[in-house]
Amino acid sequence: MSASNHPDFLWRDPEPRSSYDVVIVGGGGHGLATAYYLARNHGITNVAVLEKGWLAGGNMARNTTIIRSNYLWDESAAIYEHSLKLWEGLSAELDYDLMFSQRGVLNLAHSAHDVREGRRRANANVLNGVDAEWLDADEVRKFCPILDTGGHTRHPVLGATLQRRGGIAKHDHVAWGYARAADALGVDLVQGCEVTGFEIAGGRVRAVLTSRGRIAAGTVALAAAGHTSVLAARAGVRLPLQSHPLQAMVSELLEPVLDCVVMSGAVHVYVSQAHKGELVMGAGIDSYNSYGQRGAFHIVEEQMAAALELFPIFSRVRVVRTWAGIVDVSPDASPIIGATPVGGLMINAGWGTGGFKATPGSGWVYAETIARGRPHPLAEPFALERFTTGALVDEHGAAAVAH
Amino acid sequence: MQSIECPWCGPRDEIEFRYGGQAGIAYPRDPGALSDEEWAGYVFMRDNPRGWFHERWFHVHGCRTWFSIRRHTVTHETGPVPDTGREPESDRTGRGPLARGTGEAR
Numbered sequence: 001m002s003a004s005n006h007p008d009f010l011w012r013d014p015e016p017r018s019s020y021d022v023v024i025v026g027g028g029g030h031g032l033a034t035a036y037y038l039a040r041n042h043g044i045t046n047v048a049v050l051e052k053g054w055l056a057g058g059n060m061a062r063n064t065t066i067i068r069s070n071y072l073w074d075e076s077a078a079i080y081e082h083s084l085k086l087w088e089g090l091s092a093e094l095d096y097d098l099m100f101s102q103r104g105v106l107n108l109a110h111s112a113h114d115v116r117e118g119r120r121r122a123n124a125n126v127l128n129g130v131d132a133e134w135l136d137a138d139e140v141r142k143f144c145p146i147l148d149t150g151g152h153t154r155h156p157v158l159g160a161t162l163q164r165r166g167g168i169a170k171h172d173h174v175a176w177g178y179a180r181a182a183d184a185l186g187v188d189l190v191q192g193c194e195v196t197g198f199e200i201a202g203g204r205v206r207a208v209l210t211s212r213g214r215i216a217a218g219t220v221a222l223a224a225a226g227h228t229s230v231l232a233a234r235a236g237v238r239l240p241l242q243s244h245p246l247q248a249m250v251s252e253l254l255e256p257v258l259d260c261v262v263m264s265g266a267v268h269v270y271v272s273q274a275h276k277g278e279l280v281m282g283a284g285i286d287s288y289n290s291y292g293q294r295g296a297f298h299i300v301e302e303q304m305a306a307a308l309e310l311f312p313i314f315s316r317v318r319v320v321r322t323w324a325g326i327v328d329v330s331p332d333a334s335p336i337i338g339a340t341p342v343g344g345l346m347i348n349a350g351w352g353t354g355g356f357k358a359t360p361g362s363g364w365v366y367a368e369t370i371a372r373g374r375p376h377p378l379a380e381p382f383a384l385e386r387f388t389t390g391a392l393v394d395e396h397g398a399a400a401v402a403h
Numbered sequence: 404m405q406s407i408e409c410p411w412c413g414p415r416d417e418i419e420f421r422y423g424g425q426a427g428i429a430y431p432r433d434p435g436a437l438s439d440e441e442w443a444g445y446v447f448m449r450d451n452p453r454g455w456f457h458e459r460w461f462h463v464h465g466c467r468t469w470f471s472i473r474r475h476t477v478t479h480e481t482g483p484v485p486d487t488g489r490e491p492e493s494d495r496t497g498r499g500p501l502a503r504g505t506g507e508a509r
Contacts, residue, residue, distance in 0.1 A: 229451035240447040242424070243476075287422040288405075291453045291477050296404040298418050331447045388443040 010176055011183035016190045016212055020048045022370060023208055023217035025195050025231060027051025028060040029171075029356065030348060031223035032178035032189075033363025034370070039185035041364070042371035047187045050210060052194035056175030059225050062293075062325035063356040064248050064282040066261055066270060068105045068166035069130050072121050075381035075393045076334065077128040082378055083361025084165060090360060096177030098169045099275055103260050105166030106135075106144060108310070110155040110266040118161045125163070133162045144260055146313050153309055155267050168261060168272050168280075174359060198235040204343035205235065221346045221370050226291065226326030228349035237340045239349065240331050240387050244285040245324035246353055247295040249303070251317045253277035262310065269306035279317065281307055285327060285353065295324040327352050332392040335362070337379040338369055346370055347384070405479050411466045423459030425449045426471040426484070453477060457484060 022038060024031045027049045038044040051057075067087055069080035091098045109118045118134065125132035140160045141149045149157045183189055190212070197209040198220065207216040224231050226243045254277050263270040269283045283303040286295040300322050308315055330336055330350035335358070337348050348366045351358055365376035375383060381393055405417040431437055431445055450456070456476050462468050474481045 227453070230453045233452075238444075238448050239451075240443075240449070242449060242451050243453075288417075288474075289424075289451060289456060289458070289476050290479065292479060296417060298404055387447045388439045 010180040011189050014188045014190065016048060016050070016188065016193060016210070016215055018214070019216035020188070021046040021218045022221060023047075023215055023219070024049045024221045024223055025208065026058075026223035026225065026227075027055045027179075027189060027191065028058050028223065028225060029056060029175055029178070029359040030225070030351070030362045030366070031221075032056070032175060032182055033359050034221060034223055034348070034366045035187045035189075035363075036178045036182040036185070037363050037367035038371060039182060039187055041367060044367075044371055045186035047182075048215065049182070049187060049189050050193045050195055050208070050215070051189070051191045052211070054191050055179055055189060056172065059325040059327065059355060060171055060175050062246075062248060062323055063171060064270060064272070064280050065168045065171050065274075065356055066105065066166070066263070066272065067100070067169060067357040068163050068261075069357070070105070070107070070121065070125050070132050070161060070163045070166065071395060072124055073393050073395060074124075074128060075378075076395055077125060077130050079335075079361050079365065079378045079382070080358060081128065081130050082364065083358050086360035086364060087169065087357075088165075090174075090177070094177035094181050096173060096180065098173045098177060100167065100169040101275070102165050102167040103272075104143070104162055104164045105261040105263065106140065106160040106162055108140070108147075108157050108262065108264040108266070109159045109161075110157065110264065112158075114266060115158050118159060122161045125161075131163055131165050133164070135160050135162050144258070144262060146258060147262065147310055148312050155264075155309065157310075166261060168274070170275065171356060178359075178363075195231060196234070198342075198345070200235060200342060202343075205345045217344070219344050219346060219370055221348065221366065223348050223366070225349065225351065225355065226328045228328050228347060230291075232340070232347065235340070235342050235345055237342060237345070237347075239336065239347070239384070241328045241336070241350055242289055243291055243326050243328050244288070245290050245292065245295040246282070246285045246327045247299050247303075247322060247324045248280065248282040249300060249319050249322040250274070250281070251279040251314075252320050254279065254317065257313070258311075264306065264310060267306040267309050269303050269310070271307055271311065278320075279314065285329065286324070291326050293324050293326055295322075327355075329353070331387065333395040334393040335382050336384050337362075337366060337382040338375050338384060340384065405474075405481070407460055408472065408481060408483075409460075409462045409465060409468060410470045411468050412462060415462070415465060419462060419464040421461040421463045423461050423469065426457045426459045 122132040199207040368376040
């Protein structure tokens with residue numbers, strides 16, 4: 001599409017009405033996808049998405065856009081694979097080029113334990129219908145020639161799992177595609193509208209109180225990522241979530257040099273090259289609780305050390321920007337989807353460091369959970385009750401990268 | 404990088420410390436008497452405020468003291484914990500994940 005025929009607006013900028021069937025709190029990827037699937041799959045269009053800032057200006061603008069579904073446990077593989085299948089048709093469905101590129105994701109193994117874990121996870125993936133291959137060091141070298149697989153490093157590359165269907169997408173386009181499609185189906189996308197409280201009567205939420213007035217709602221669905229705890233506390237709900245900064249960074253623009261995604265949990269960095277040419281890198285969270293959307297420099301330094309261990313060719317590349325998003329981490333590093341102790345108040349949170357890849361699947365199952373008033377089968381294992389029953393979906397260290 | 408004030412060593416760079424999460428979580432006196440909900444509350448539920456937070460740090464690369472501070476989770480300002488004149492519950496019981504601590508800032 002040329003600049004001359006680009007529309008002035010992709011969605012309306014409506015005043016919020018006084019009442020909706022469903023109010024979604026949070027206009028990021030998950031909130032927008034949820035609104036779209038509520039309208040598309042369930043015919044529920046009397047929906048508002050309330051965003052305190054601007055659409056997709058939180059973690060949706062701050063992630064490293066990696067998409068994969070090669071999680072260890074059955075419950076995780078099922079929901080992330082559902083999401084990946086949706087990604088595969090999403091550009092066509094939304095009629096918006098999401099620049100979804102299935103260039104392959106390598107998860108490197110650096111020790112005998114990593115090798116065993118990687119082979120086990122690849123086997124588990126195959127049993128779950130998720131494409132996965134085990135590559136030995138020679139095959140890794142052929143797949144990604146600029147990786148240092150010389151064997152002389154502190155953490156030599158001994159092999160890797162490969163998910164060829166994994167890759168990256170253009171995060172802004174994903175948000176804009178969902179926003180335009182939801183708007184076209186009648187959803188109100190209301191920006192600059194902060195939810196400051198909830199009106200609860202008879203154990204049920206009746207309305208949200210916002211910076212733009214009271215809005216009655218049949219169902220209130222939180223999709224606020226790192227700020228979920230703050231919102232839930234205003235409704236008197238305590239959640240097993242802790243908010244941390246997660247930093248990422250980009251380099252200057254380079255000619256095409258890296259045509260796959262490389263992740264390493266042991267030296268701890270993940271690297272891909274965006275379509276525009278910059279290297280996009282990230283790693284682990286800052287350890288302390290924070291809502292400050294910034295992190296400490298030693299985390300950046302450790303990431304760079306890890307990246308250079310894997311890619312000596314990048315030693316003179318300049319980092320041009322670093323930033324942080326606030327991620328909500330749950331005790332088992334798995335999301336929390338479904339009902340809360342307050343009637344009509346739903347949560348979809350705890351995606352931690354891996355929410356972007358889940359955007360379509362998360363929206364799909366959350367929309368059905370909201371529409372039918374009971375969990376989508378893929379969401380059922382991720383209910384809040386699991387912290388009481390003990391049926392955790394423990395992806396800490398199992399999800400192919402340390403969280 | 405934040406500057407964290409160890410009550411023994413004084414202000415030091417954050418990299419000398421390990422984060423310990425919310426302070427004042429007491430090990431239950433009679434764990435067997437707890438319901439599943441109460442046990443989940445002890446094991447998994449922690450405050451997560453946007454604002455001042457009463458939290459623990461461990462000077463792992465220094466004097467190895469556990470201590471508590473107040474820290475603001477947006478501005479990252481820090482301050483001592485107000486002296487309430489009593490020991491925290493977690494240290495009286497002498498058990499549990501926080502029991503190695505020396506209590507409130509000295």
